[in-house]
Structure formats: C-alpha cells, structure tokens
Amino acid sequence: MDWKIELIHVPVSDVDRAKDFYVNKLGFNADHDRTVYEGLRFVQLTPPGSACSIAIGEGLGATLEPGTLDVIQVVIPDADAALAELRAKGVEADGVDEQEWGRFVTLKDPDGNRWTLQELPDYSAQAAE
Structure with a gap:
C-alpha cells in the first residue's frame, strides 16, 4: 500500500497576506x-513541481500557533x-549553508514559519565506485 503525503497545514494569522506571499x-x-x-475558509497552495500542497485558512482546527512551524x-x-530568485523577489532568506549532506537555504513566511x-548532494561519484 502506498502512503502519500499530499497536504500539510501551515498556521497563519492573516490568510490573504500569507496567500499573497506564497503565490x-x-x-x-x-x-x-x-x-x-463564515469562519471556515480553506486555501490550498502547491509549490511548483510538488506532489504535496499546503493548506492555510480560517477555522481549520489547527493546533499550532501561527509562526511556530519550522519543520x-x-x-x-x-x-x-x-537564493538568488528569492532575494530578487524581495524574500529575506539566509545564505547557502554548506553541509556534507546538502546545501541549504532557509526563509520565513510573514508569520515566521x-x-x-x-539541494541534495551529488552521490553519483560514490555510486560509480
């Protein structure tokens, strides 16, 4: 049986502001x-190329406070x-963090999530050995 993660809730305080940021x-x-x-709004947004979407909204029964999601x-x-694309669009993002297991860029949405x-490391050289 396949298990597919297709939707993750992201807690936000202002749905329109968050939707504008993500889109x-x-x-x-x-x-x-x-x-x-009234009181129940569901917004689903999908990153380009992703099979998993995020949900933001009002009245969705979220248990996390806006700005606390960091996973x-x-x-x-x-x-x-x-990083260059984010900064060109005015998104504050931390510079590339080089690690053995990948290269990382971090950013926060308007609520602080x-x-x-x-960027995954290139393991093709190890596979050829």
Whole structure:
C-alpha cells in the first residue's frame, strides 16, 4: 500500500497576506480558495513541481500557533539559484549553508514559519565506485 503525503497545514494569522506571499513571492499555485461558511475558509497552495500542497485558512482546527512551524523541508535542484530568485523577489532568506549532506537555504513566511530548502548532494561519484 502506498502512503502519500499530499497536504500539510501551515498556521497563519492573516490568510490573504500569507496567500499573497506564497503565490506572488514563492510562486506557489493557488489551487483552491473557498469560504465554506463564515469562519471556515480553506486555501490550498502547491509549490511548483510538488506532489504535496499546503493548506492555510480560517477555522481549520489547527493546533499550532501561527509562526511556530519550522519543520518543512523542500528539495530544490540548485541552492544558489533558489537564493538568488528569492532575494530578487524581495524574500529575506539566509545564505547557502554548506553541509556534507546538502546545501541549504532557509526563509520565513510573514508569520515566521520557517522553510528549509535543500539541494541534495551529488552521490553519483560514490555510486560509480
């Protein structure tokens, strides 16, 4: 049986501000934005190329406070290019952190939820040995 993670809730204090950041600064696709009834709004956003989306909204029963999520890690092909693109769009992002297990860029959304972008190391040389 396959298990697929397809949706992660990100707690935000201002849905419109967060949606603007994710769509216009990070380039996420706005899949859904529905107010089911007063007090319940569901917004689904998907990063380009991702099979997993995020959900933001009002009345979703989230237990985390806005700005406390710091566990999302996204794989990217090029940390330098990602950092340059983010900064060109006005997104504050930490410079590339070089580690043996990858190259990392971190950023925060307007609420302070932290995202880590990881360029995976090239293991092809080790596989050839």
